[in-house]
Amino acid sequence: MSGRNLSSLQKKVWGGSIPLEIRLVSSECRTFDHSDPYLIQFPRLSYLPFLLPRLHAFFSSFLIDPDVSFSEGWLSYEDVPLKWHYPVGLLYDLYSGSEPAYPAGRGNLGTKEPSVSNEESRAENDILPWQLTVHFTEWPVEQLFKLDAEGRVLHDSFINSVKEADFLRNGTAKVVMSLSKDDSTQLWQSVEKHDLPMFNAVNQKLLNPQGSNLRHLPVKLYLPHATPSITEEKPMPGSLRVVQALITPALSSRQPQTLGTALNSILPTLFPSRRSPLLAQAVLHGAVVPLSANVEDLVRAATYADGWLHLVIVMMS
Structure with a gap:
């Protein structure tokens, strides 16, 4: 992909946002869950803790304990505490149940407008705005690290x-x-x-460090609802399996590493083909990424702000 196309793709990625509707948990609301919702269009690449001061100020008149610090705040979706160190877009792709956008044709992520059917569009509208719940007590210490007021x-x-x-x-x-x-x-x-x-x-x-080329590409694969222990009968709500592996920019044949070759190497049972998704698909920034996509191009233009490609693996129906 040319530098111009990479720049265009990066602008699209940074322009991505999600409408959020955030409500105060009823157990902390002095008006028995009649507080107004907090509505915001929030960047996909940002982080939920940035919202906590605004949420605390907005809900302070409804809080049973208005003196609680905003840094005690945490958010959940359908009773699943949301990991605050994950970007919002990744959390949405993992938990919202939203149907990802599909490319209109073959090509790399971002080169063509997604084609979404009327049925899929209606399903998306049912999910948006993404409805979250904010809490300022009962921090889930077993699932989330504590925050601090200074950030x-x-x-x-x-x-x-x-x-x-x-x-x-x-x-x-x-x-x-x-x-x-x-x-x-x-x-x-x-x-x-x-x-x-x-x-x-x-x-x-x-x-672009002087005098060196990229050795490996920072990619994390997220498999939702993976059972964390073989002794458990059912997966815990919100459980994940995160997979990492060393991914080189090029294959031994010197051909560029595509998403298909990388996934086939790391998760061969889910991606038995390097060219066609048969059992699962990779979702990045709410869109299915074609297996033909050049992974180095994605790293240069479509990572989250922390430098990682956070790819959600979604099973095909």
Whole structure:
């Protein structure tokens, strides 16, 4: 894919957003669940903790304990606590049950407008806005790490993810560790402000280090509803299996690594074919990614802000 197409794809990815309808959990509401909902169009690449100060201010008059700190807040969907260190778009693709968009024809993600049937469109409208519940008590300590009022925990989690992606790309985290303090601050502020030009000014330094090529591609595969233990009869609500493997930009034949070749290597039982999805599909930013997509192109243009391709594996009906 040309640089111009990669830039266009990246702009589409950063332009993605999800309408959210957030309600206060009834057990914490002094008006017995009659509080108004908080409505917002929220970027797919952003993180739920950024909303907590606004949610606390909005619901403070309805809270039984209005003095509780906003940092005690956490969100859930259908009783599943949502992992705050996952980007919102990933959470939506994992849990909402929304039908992903399909390419109108063959080609890479973002090169053509998705084709969605009327039935699928109606199903999407039934799901949107995505209805979440905010809580300020009874933190699910077994499922979520605690946050802090200063935002250090979220910041550190994001930076650690950036470092992991950098280590995979280059075999060392030297590139991200050598960023100036101003660059590191700008990278985080670009995520807080959802500012693509500010982000790219730093991200291009991470993707194009002098004197080296990308060694591996940072990809995580998410398999929803995977049973965490063989002793359990049913999967726990919201349970996931996260799969990682070393993915090179090119095959031993020097042909570019496609999503099909990568998935066939990592999950051969789900992706027995390198060219055609037979049992499962990979979803990124709400869209099914063609198996012909060049993985390095996706890494350069369609990662989340932490540098990772977070791909949700969805079984085909």
